[in-house]
Amino acid sequence: MLEKIPNISFNSSEGATDIEFLRLSELFSRIAKNPTHNPRKLHRLNFFALLIVTSGSGTHQVDLKRYAIQKGSVLKIAKGQVHAFEESLGYEGYLVIFTEDFVLKYFSESTINFISQLYNYHISQPLVENSTFNDFFLKQILEELQTKDSYAKKEIISKMLELYLLKLERLAHSSNSDKLKKEYFEHFVNFKNLVERNFSTTRNAKQYAERLSITPKHLNTIVKTVTLNTTKAFIDQYVILEAKRAILSGGYSLKEVSYQMGFDEVTNFSKFFKKHTGLSPKQYKFTI
Secondary structure, eight states: OOOOOOEEOOOOTTOOSSEEEEEHHHHHHHHHHSOSSOTTSOEEESSEEEEEEEEEEEEEEETTEEEEEETTOEEEEOTTOEEEEOSSOOEEEEEEEEOHHHHHHHSOHHHHHHOHHHHOTTSSOSEEOOOSSHHHHHHHHHHHHHOSOOTTHHHHHHHHHHHHHHHHHHHHHHHHTTSSOHHHHHHHHHHHHHHHHHTTTOOOHHHHHHHTTSOHHHHHHHHHHHHSSOHHHHHHHHHHHHHHHHHHHOOSOHHHHHHHTTOSSHHHHHHHHHHHHSSOHHHHHTTO
């Protein structure tokens, strides 16, 4: 019988709610004291993680594929991906973990569009090799975390992380841009653009396929190849993302958000939102 892969939520012993920097030794020490899961077995994250290797070498499993890592390697593990540490770590480093809400609240929209790994993680590979700016990033972040002046601390840390992710994306793009079938990538980008423009008027996968002049089955194959999700799941997740953005802005009533997302009734939007997030829109607003 197959063992169910556990879903791991963001949980900080330091009281952090959206971002944390951990030495790997600290991570394993924390889990040993309070074993909620075994990090050496497959588990699915509901947040984002960066595994930054500072010395040594070894392997790490992401979405059932094993990656060789060493000093200078960075593994970008997206929300929803499955990963596992090896039994005996032959390397040292840091794990940077942060939530989708952190990204939506502190990152610029242009940066989110550039960082394709966050939402479309099969456009680029999770492994970035030979990064020469890891040590500088870690030094700057750790200094900021240790400063006693709390003024704008979260904003400063977010901008450091935002810049680091953009540099990682540029490095990854230069080495991985040709790995996805060109035809699939072009169709996916066209589909994604259509969803961004039309999600409030239709969430029907068949209609998007018709606009792209391909069959729904072929579109589903393309979307699953790129994102590991079905066409419908991708559309629904995009609507949820936009809804979260609207709620986070604080400038709209629930009725206005519902209308922006293409729902005539607030109750229908609330049911849709809760189905995909486990929270009602009101509950979500008060958890951030």
